[in-house]
Amino acid sequence: MMDEVLGQIRNIIKEQKRILTDKADLYSYSYDASFGVHLPDIVVQPKSAQEVTHIMKLANKHLIPVYPRGQGTSLSGGPLPVKGGIVLDFSKWDDKLEIDREDMVAIVSPGVLTSNINDAAMEQGFIYPPDPSSSHVSTIGGNLAENSGGPRGLKYGVTKDYVIGLEVVTPEGEIIRTGGRTVKNVTGYDLTKLIVGSEGTLGIITEATLRLYPKPQGNQTLMAVFDEMADSGKAITNILSAGILPAKLELMDNASITAVEAYEPLGLPTDAEALILIELDGHPAAIADESERVRQVCEAADAKEVIIAANEQEAENLWKARKLVSPAIVREKPTKISEDATVPRSKIPAMFQRLKEIKEKYQVDLVVFGHAGDGNLHPNIIADKRDKDEMQRVEQAVEGIFQAAIELGGTLSGEHGIGTLKAPFMEMELGEVGLDMMKRIKQSWDPNHILNPGKIFPEPGQKLVLSDG
Amino acid sequence: MMDEVLGQIRNIIKEQKRILTDKADLYSYSYDASFGVHLPDIVVQPKSAQEVTHIMKLANKHLIPVYPRGQGTSLSGGPLPVKGGIVLDFSKWDDKLEIDREDMVAIVSPGVLTSNINDAAMEQGFIYPPDPSSSHVSTIGGNLAENSGGPRGLKYGVTKDYVIGLEVVTPEGEIIRTGGRTVKNVTGYDLTKLIVGSEGTLGIITEATLRLYPKPQGNQTLMAVFDEMADSGKAITNILSAGILPAKLELMDNASITAVEAYEPLGLPTDAEALILIELDGHPAAIADESERVRQVCEAADAKEVIIAANEQEAENLWKARKLVSPAIVREKPTKISEDATVPRSKIPAMFQRLKEIKEKYQVDLVVFGHAGDGNLHPNIIADKRDKDEMQRVEQAVEGIFQAAIELGGTLSGEHGIGTLKAPFMEMELGEVGLDMMKRIKQSWDPNHILNPGKIFPEPGQKLVLSDG
Numbered sequence: 001m002m003d004e005v006l007g008q009i010r011n012i013i014k015e016q017k018r019i020l021t022d023k024a025d026l027y028s029y030s031y032d033a034s035f036g037v038h039l040p041d042i043v044v045q046p047k048s049a050q051e052v053t054h055i056m057k058l059a060n061k062h063l064i065p066v067y068p069r070g071q072g073t074s075l076s077g078g079p080l081p082v083k084g085g086i087v088l089d090f091s092k093w094d095d096k097l098e099i100d101r102e103d104m105v106a107i108v109s110p111g112v113l114t115s116n117i118n119d120a121a122m123e124q125g126f127i128y129p130p131d132p133s134s135s136h137v138s139t140i141g142g143n144l145a146e147n148s149g150g151p152r153g154l155k156y157g158v159t160k161d162y163v164i165g166l167e168v169v170t171p172e173g174e175i176i177r178t179g180g181r182t183v184k185n186v187t188g189y190d191l192t193k194l195i196v197g198s199e200g201t202l203g204i205i206t207e208a209t210l211r212l213y214p215k216p217q218g219n220q221t222l223m224a225v226f227d228e229m230a231d232s233g234k235a236i237t238n239i240l241s242a243g244i245l246p247a248k249l250e251l252m253d254n255a256s257i258t259a260v261e262a263y264e265p266l267g268l269p270t271d272a273e274a275l276i277l278i279e280l281d282g283h284p285a286a287i288a289d290e291s292e293r294v295r296q297v298c299e300a301a302d303a304k305e306v307i308i309a310a311n312e313q314e315a316e317n318l319w320k321a322r323k324l325v326s327p328a329i330v331r332e333k334p335t336k337i338s339e340d341a342t343v344p345r346s347k348i349p350a351m352f353q354r355l356k357e358i359k360e361k362y363q364v365d366l367v368v369f370g371h372a373g374d375g376n377l378h379p380n381i382i383a384d385k386r387d388k389d390e391m392q393r394v395e396q397a398v399e400g401i402f403q404a405a406i407e408l409g410g411t412l413s414g415e416h417g418i419g420t421l422k423a424p425f426m427e428m429e430l431g432e433v434g435l436d437m438m439k440r441i442k443q444s445w446d447p448n449h450i451l452n453p454g455k456i457f458p459e460p461g462q463k464l465v466l467s468d469g
Numbered sequence: 470m471m472d473e474v475l476g477q478i479r480n481i482i483k484e485q486k487r488i489l490t491d492k493a494d495l496y497s498y499s500y501d502a503s504f505g506v507h508l509p510d511i512v513v514q515p516k517s518a519q520e521v522t523h524i525m526k527l528a529n530k531h532l533i534p535v536y537p538r539g540q541g542t543s544l545s546g547g548p549l550p551v552k553g554g555i556v557l558d559f560s561k562w563d564d565k566l567e568i569d570r571e572d573m574v575a576i577v578s579p580g581v582l583t584s585n586i587n588d589a590a591m592e593q594g595f596i597y598p599p600d601p602s603s604s605h606v607s608t609i610g611g612n613l614a615e616n617s618g619g620p621r622g623l624k625y626g627v628t629k630d631y632v633i634g635l636e637v638v639t640p641e642g643e644i645i646r647t648g649g650r651t652v653k654n655v656t657g658y659d660l661t662k663l664i665v666g667s668e669g670t671l672g673i674i675t676e677a678t679l680r681l682y683p684k685p686q687g688n689q690t691l692m693a694v695f696d697e698m699a700d701s702g703k704a705i706t707n708i709l710s711a712g713i714l715p716a717k718l719e720l721m722d723n724a725s726i727t728a729v730e731a732y733e734p735l736g737l738p739t740d741a742e743a744l745i746l747i748e749l750d751g752h753p754a755a756i757a758d759e760s761e762r763v764r765q766v767c768e769a770a771d772a773k774e775v776i777i778a779a780n781e782q783e784a785e786n787l788w789k790a791r792k793l794v795s796p797a798i799v800r801e802k803p804t805k806i807s808e809d810a811t812v813p814r815s816k817i818p819a820m821f822q823r824l825k826e827i828k829e830k831y832q833v834d835l836v837v838f839g840h841a842g843d844g845n846l847h848p849n850i851i852a853d854k855r856d857k858d859e860m861q862r863v864e865q866a867v868e869g870i871f872q873a874a875i876e877l878g879g880t881l882s883g884e885h886g887i888g889t890l891k892a893p894f895m896e897m898e899l900g901e902v903g904l905d906m907m908k909r910i911k912q913s914w915d916p917n918h919i920l921n922p923g924k925i926f927p928e929p930g931q932k933l934v935l936s937d938g
Contacts, residue, residue, distance in 0.1 A: 102814055102815035103814050104709060104814070125710050125711070126710070147655050149653050149655075157630075157652075160662075161626075170906065175902075176902050178903070180879065180880055181813035181879075182843070182883065183622065183626075183843045183844070183845075184618050184622055184627060184844070184845045184883035185811065185880040185882075185883065186615065186884055186886050186887070187882050187887060187891075187898055188895060188899060188904070188907050189663060189666070189910060189911075189925075190616075190662055190665075191907065193629075193659055193663070194663050196659075197655050198658055198659075202658075213714065214711070214712040214713060217712055240683060241573075241595070242594070242683070243594060244683060245682065282751070283752060283755030283758060283759070285752065286751060286752030286755040289752060289754065342654065344571075344649070344650035345571055345572050345573065346569070346572050375651050375653070376653045409649060409651075410650075410651055411654040411656045412656045413655045414651065414653035414654065414655065415653055417655050418657060426656070431645065431646070433644075434647070434660070435657070437639065437660060437914065438658045438660065440913035440914060441910055441913060443913065444910060444912065445906065445909060456658075
């Protein structure tokens with residue numbers, strides 16, 4: 001049957017080089033930045049909504065699974081072709097990136113790299129605020145599917161907050177337009193915000209209209225160092241309730257600090273329990289005043305040191321510490337399990353306590369850093385996936401992290417998505433009825449369950465598996 | 470059958486005074502701030518999610534329509550009991566209004582007045598930004614159902630942007646919790662943002678968790694007066710692309726200006742084609758500088774006068790002009806048809822031209838004001854609903870307004886919702902497939918179609934009717 005389907009795809013996609021069937025090529029699409037290897041049967045690189053509709057209609061007729069994919073940087077398994085079938089690779093479809101100055105929007109095709117959108121916006125005096133760490137290598141299509149976050153989430157929100165219109169191909173191959181070019185729109189159900197973050201299970205995004213923001217006139221970076229983790233939490237709350245909303249508010253624990261310092265000596269305080277990095281942005285006079293107040297708040301919360309960057313070079317040096325956490329920790333062991341369980345801000349100290357217990361109980365290498373301002377921590381476990389025993393302890397530790405986050409009123413995922421990895425834990429957070437209401441939407445939109453199957457919704461009895469990746 | 474149902478409701482709601490069946494009482498629930506009069510059979514005033522679940526289960530068993538209602542300020546017919554049945558009046562359920570300073574959230578029950586949330590937040594150094602004009606008389610439950618906007622939408626967004634968690638009773642009477650207390654959450658489909666703005670057709674909100682913002686440290690009001698409407702549009706674009714994002718950016722056309730001046734002489738420039746009112750907020754040093762720059766931008770765009778309020782009293786006087794538009798125009802004629810068709814910001818001049826043509830073609834009294842910064846205009850037609858001939862011309866004019874907005878890439882409704890009034894025009898904006906995807910969600914969640922029937926989705930052949938209201 002696949003041969004017949006392939007023949008029909010060759011009629012849909014005129015440029016034959018955009019159809020890949022070689023084993024070597026298929027292998028490149030069998031994995032992402034999470035776990036598991038699954039070979040697709042065919043890879044297609046579409047470049048128009050029309051091509052996508054034809055393929056979806058064909059796939060529906062033959063009940064073949066279809067998986068949209070950007071650059072494959074997903075940490076949760078979003079684009080993995082777990083049931084075989086067709087991968088739609090959108091990374092080549094990057095021809096549209098228009099900035100409309102008057103409407104303050106960007107119109108983009110799905111394969112555009114996210115950082116290119118911000119660059120183009122900056123040239124016109126705007127910013128596109130969402131800044132996932134992968135923004136230089138990930139496509140906007142992937143960011144939209146996963147509703148990506150990033151450090152600027154505290155002040156500016158996440159991807160979803162900037163999407164005001166979409167062109168979407170439905171699972172049955174029809175083209176719809178949701179929202180539009182206006183920031184306010186209450187005409188019917190908000191399909192835009194339903195599709196963004198649905199991890200490619202409800203529709204395939206073929207164009208997006210993104211809201212831009214005026215570019216802030218200046219910014220200022222600070223670092224505050226704490227002997228006690230609890231004090232850093234107090235400082236964070238008091239900064240925010242002093243009427244100051246930093247663009248970024250990042251935290252590193254002692255394990256992150258020492259890992260970075262071992263990787264590249266930056267003069268970081270390796271005896272500190274925590275440090276926070278703050279970026280203020282806005283009018284220069286405002287941020288000059290605000291950074292002085294942030295310093296006072298941190299000192300009142302027993303910071304042992306507060307550094308205010310004197311210039312851009314010093315600011316970059318301070319941020320370097322945060323940027324080096326990931327490379328530093330993977331040098332210690334090759335396998336990194338990057339979680340993003342998120343708790344209410346007030347529960348950060350309790351979450352740190354739980355993470356400490358998990359680390360001891362399962363004897364895993366756990367490092368914590370992340371977006372403390374919005375409660376979106378990144379507990380990372382480093383391990384060696386060839387060590388089966390260790391990986392089983394990691395699985396248990398990850399389950400413990402999810403449980404702790406939910407018990408503290410938080411969520412499984414703040415920004416990486418559910419994909420294949422977290423599907424087994426969905427009911428734990430949502431309850432049976434909550435999950436069922438999501439399934440009803442999926443069922444009503446994709447009655448054949450061919451669009452990105454195996455994601456979000458758990459299979460009966462599905463468990464977290466990292467050890468055979 | 471209603472008697473049997475009433476008997477069972479009396480078992481569910483222990484306080485009998487919260488069950489209303491008198492004709493006089495029922496009449497109070499037969500209308501809202503839009504058009505049409507529809508008597509319900511029973512009104513219930515629930516005060517817990519448990520009561521709501523029992524009523525929904527009962528209603529499903531007997532296939533009786535149920536309509537959630539706040540204070541009935543809807544301009545689109547949202548709470549009208551168009552098919553008889555049970556109205557659930559949530560305006561008495563206002564006992565919960567908690568501000569959590571650390572998590573920067575408010576937890577509220579559905580009957581709380583929206584302005585009370587902002588007042589409570591302000592006491593703790595925060596704001597709840599959404600500010601629909603009705604916020605002193607409308608409930609948060611109604612605001613959530615309709616995804617209300619307001620002047621601060623330009624900088625701060627709308628109701629939906631502040632909702633991070635909900636407790637909801639499904640149409641079949643189950644309780645679910647969506648989202649939570651974290652700003653970032655990508656666990657499954659975003660049911661929170663699907664339910665907010667679904668106009669009470671997908672679920673009944675029994676509690677909401679709302680995000681708060683640090684309270685800005687100061688604000689500044691300016692007024693700029695223009696001889697040419699096009700120049701005011703140029704000024705608006707140039708303010709925003711200069712990196713300045715005002716909290717409010719409101720516009721009044723000549724008809725609004727002269728109506729207000731006739732109602733209460735404020736010394737407004739009655740010969741001007743347009744004036745814009747701007748509120749800047751933020752750090753005092755920043756807004757001092759920004760107001761000077763706004764003045765320069767406006768003058769460069771040929772403003773004939775720019776006034777910067779010297780103090781709070783002067784600011785209030787400037788805003789008085791905008792506040793008096795509604796009372797001023799209804800003094801001229803008793804019936805006000807308040808539309809909220811929204812266009813991309815760049816299309817505001819074209820929309821003004823179309824509105825002028827509509828006014829002349831149908832000989833209606835059309836006044837335009839509104840939230841120009843985000844393209845959300847409020848074309849208001851004043852008429853006398855006893856004059857059948859005039860009302861028929863009004864119906865045609867309203868249809869013309871919708872058509873113009875959609876042709877210019879805009880939307881039927883920026884903040885008032887679809888309800889009964891705009892349902893006939895849904896397909897014009899969304900197309901058949903787009904509307905069908907919404908209907909599928911409704912069908913999958915409310916298979917008996919008992920929750921707020923007759924709203925959003927048009928009945929076959931349904932037309933706009935204002936004249937028999």
